[in-house]
Amino acid sequence: MNEHDSEKIAGLLEQKGFTQSKIDDSDLVIINTCSIRKKAEDKFYSQVGRFASLKKRNPYLKIGVVGCVAQQEGSNILKRYGHVDFVLGTMQLNRLLKHDPFYIKDAHIEYSNNIEEINFVKRKSSVKALVNIMFGCNNFCSYCVVPYTRGPEKSRGMKNILEEITDLAEKGYKEVMLLGQNVNSYKSGDNDFVDLLKEINNINGIERIRFMTSHPKDLSDRLINSFGELNKLCEHIHLPLQSGSSRILKLMNRCYNYQDYLNLISRLRSKVPDIAITTDIITGFPYETEEDHKDTLKALQEIEFDGIFSFKYSKRPGTKASSFDNQVEEDVKERRLSEINNLQDTITDKKNEYIKGRKVEVLIDDISDKKDFDFIGRTRTNKIVYLKSNNKLKIGDIVSVIIKNPKRHNLEGEI
């Protein structure tokens, strides 16, 4: 979501006649922030302080702060950092187009009931596109700041989404990643998320559809059945588990228990046996005991995810869990996180080894940064593949690749 916001900021500024330059040569610097974890927020604070020296060298320089920390802190940022000129909240990016960015002042963080449609996007990739389908979230998981920084859930109109994707297909894009905090609750008139997927599946030129993220409590049978039925829907789902302990899931306000989650996994795998499943895990949530932690390790063994994003719990301002009494000690969180990661590493190795010698479909999306390989691409199951092709191929090609050498974080293969 944040990465795509950066693409929009770049697109809006380009439209106003700006060009991208090195930070030391720039007259306008915009810091796009994330506050999902304390670590991301701390990164912003350490960076913004350093930017004061840029202003001493260039008195014309303007500095703006946007994104979730901007929404969360508003004018406090201006009070604390005199060298910051303006702050724009998460639904205020269009101000960069409507006004001259050199004259924007103060903090603008008010929510609007309307979706902010942004028509100028400078995309990083020429074959894979990020597309917002909804914004915000109503779920209020007890650890999460998103409902406060991104506001209540709003779906983009289906017509606008389909127009954007048709335009992307005409420009040669092959893959779309549909973005929303909880895509399963997408609604546009009488149409739901599966209706949207069906329509996108009919767009000529688009070969792959992905989405992120699904909330397990809302993963419908209709959506599960779409895997394998919609030929462009890739066989990968990111389904955040967060904890293997039903007691902790309840404290997290996740509205499902571990058994509910397991049932979803078995339904998905009965529909598409080799579907790749990835997840998020938070360790050291308040009140998490050794027993709860062991439940999470047991869940990893039982489910065998293709990959996980694992994090130590950190308090987020205004969230329910930040006021919970029984916070877990930092060293305990560290140890639990490394146990989780070590276990998952062995599982990832085993899952990747299974692909050795198999033929997979790869969409080439970049030039290789690894010696002896020409290109990088992704399988439909979202695994990174380095491949040799003797430069006969180009970015955007979809090819069959035999996996010769599976590694932990990527696979090496040949055409």
Ligand code: SF4
């Ligand atoms: S579903 Fe929960 S974790 Fe995801 S964005 Fe909403 S509140 Fe945050």
